[in-house]
Amino acid sequence: MNYLLKCSATILVLMCLSCRSSSAVYQxxxxxxxxxxxxxxxxxxxxxxxxxxxxxxxxxxGYDVVKLRKKVKLEPxxxxxxxxxxxxxxNGKILKKxxxxxxxxxxxxxxxxxxxxxxxxxxxxxxQTIPRGGRHWVVNLTPHFRVVYDSGxxxxxxxxxxxxxxxxxxxxxxxxxxxxxYGFDHFSSAETPLPLVIFKYDDKAGxxxxxxxxxxxxxxxxxxxxxxxxxxxxxxxxxxxLDIALQYVFAGKEDEAWAFFDREYKHPDKEEVKSKVxxxxxxxxxxxxxxxxxxx
Numbered sequence: 001m002n003y004l005l006k007c008s009a010t011i012l013v014l015m016c017l018s019c020r021s022s023s024a025v026y027q028x029x030x031x032x033x034x035x036x037x038x039x040x041x042x043x044x045x046x047x048x049x050x051x052x053x054x055x056x057x058x059x060x061x062g063y064d065v066v067k068l069r070k071k072v073k074l075e076p077x078x079x080x081x082x083x084x085x086x087x088x089x090x091n092g093k094i095l096k097k098x099x100x101x102x103x104x105x106x107x108x109x110x111x112x113x114x115x116x117x118x119x120x121x122x123x124x125x126x127x128q129t130i131p132r133g134g135r136h137w138v139v140n141l142t143p144h145f146r147v148v149y150d151s152g153x154x155x156x157x158x159x160x161x162x163x164x165x166x167x168x169x170x171x172x173x174x175x176x177x178x179x180x181x182y183g184f185d186h187f188s189s190a191e192t193p194l195p196l197v198i199f200k201y202d203d204k205a206g207x208x209x210x211x212x213x214x215x216x217x218x219x220x221x222x223x224x225x226x227x228x229x230x231x232x233x234x235x236x237x238x239x240x241x242l243d244i245a246l247q248y249v250f251a252g253k254e255d256e257a258w259a260f261f262d263r264e265y266k267h268p269d270k271e272e273v274k275s276k277v278x279x280x281x282x283x284x285x286x287x288x289x290x291x292x293x294x295x296x
Contacts, residue, residue, distance in 0.1 A: 045162030045175045048125050051112035060113050061141045064089040065124060067109055077104045084109040086126050088145065095145055098137055100152075103130035108159075116148075116163065117201060118170035123148070129159045132189060133179065136161045138208070149199065149208040151176055154285045156197050166198065166215050173215070174199040174208055178250070180284050185238060185273070193243035195250045197286050210286045213252030220251050230264060241265050242277065249281065252290055 056067040066087050071080035083106050085099035101107055108129050113122035116138055124139040136157050138149035151157035155178070162175040177194040181187065198219060200211035212219040226244055241264050248257035261274065281287040282294075 043164065045164040047160045048112070048114050048163055049110065049127070049160050051114045051125070052110040052127075053112050058111060058113070060122070060124070062090060063095075063124070063141055063145070065111055065126075067111070072102060074102055074104060081106055083107050085128065086111055088124070088139065090145075096139070096147070098126045098128060098135075101128040101130055101133065101135045103133075114163070114172075116172045116174075125161065127159075127161060132158050132182070134159055136176070138174070146206065148201065148206065149174055154197070154199075154210065154289075155180065156286065158194075166218050167200075171201050173201075173211070178246070178284065178286060180280050181242070181246075184242075184276070184280065187239055191236060191239040193239060193246050195243070195246040197250060210250075210289050212250045213290060216251050216253070220247060220253075223247055227260070227264075237267070238265070238273065242273075245277075250286065250290065254291065254294070 058065040066089065067084055068087060069082055069084050071082050073079075074081050081102065081104065083102050085097060086109055087094050087098070088096040098109075109127070110129075111124065111126045114125055115121070116123045116125075117140065121140075121142050124137075124141060126137045126139070128135050134151070134157050136149070136151040137147055140146045140148050151161070157176040158179060163172040164175060165171065166173050175196055175198055177196055179192075179194065181193050182189075184192070187193075196212075196219065197210055198212050198215050199208035200214060201207070202209045223244060226240070230240060230244075241261060244264075245257040245261045248254065248260060258274065262270070265273070267273075
């Protein structure tokens with residue numbers, strides 16, 4: 001009996017240490033063992049643009065959200081360009097300004113409220129966009145205002161912001177594209193790889209953090225069929241292979257990414273291309289978050 005009790009106690013201690021270790025791994029290194037996603041990888045994210053208000057003002061939870069306009073000088077556009085931006089106010093005091101994304105013919109600024117974090121309370125979402133680009137903020141307003149997601153912090157996002165509760169925990173994950181490869185190797189807009197990044201809300205950090213490595217099944221959806229259909233068409237030879245490699249990279253599988261690229265990319269400039277891609281990655285905030293030791 002004493003032997004059994006000692007064994008049981010030992011097992012309980014090991015289980016506790018394992019739980020603490022798993023938690024520490026997630027906080028210190030985002031590369032954690034992927035868990036199967038309860039949601040079907042085929043399900044597409046919803047776009048939050050459906051909750052945007054039509055007017056220039058919104059009042060919610062004691063806060064006022066106001067769209068304003070101003071004229072700015074944008075090079076090389078002659079004259080001044082009218083742009084829009086948003087301010088968050090409470091009791092007449094401006095708490096936060098959402099601004100900074102402009103284009104030669106202006107921009108589009110929209111906002112609304114959506115329950116990103118579950119429960120009855122909703123969060124403010126603000127989008128300031130231009131063609132094929134933009135910046136998106138999610139703000140928790142209770143018990144006090146706090147920006148819990150800023151796409152500019154991670155240099156992701158285009159005209160919209162996708163949401164999907166992948167792990168069915170009642171909170172929505174945010175999905176946006178990496179746009180760092182616009183113009184890479186003279187790619188057209190249609191050719192440019194746009195690897196998807198999944199952001200999950202982290203209670204300890206109090207904000208959304210990159211989490212592809214936690215949702216590898218969803219992050220790598222369709223990759224096998226894409227590999228199976230690779231052809232030799234020169235017009236898309238590099239872009240398709242790079243797209244697949246980047247999907248692996250941002251899912252926390254960089255070794256698999258370069259093993260695939262070495263196997264499938266047969267052109268003599270392989271090492272040069274890899275060097276250029278790695279240079280872009282080392283400067284990207286999402287990559288630096290996933291691979292803190294490799295980004296130096």
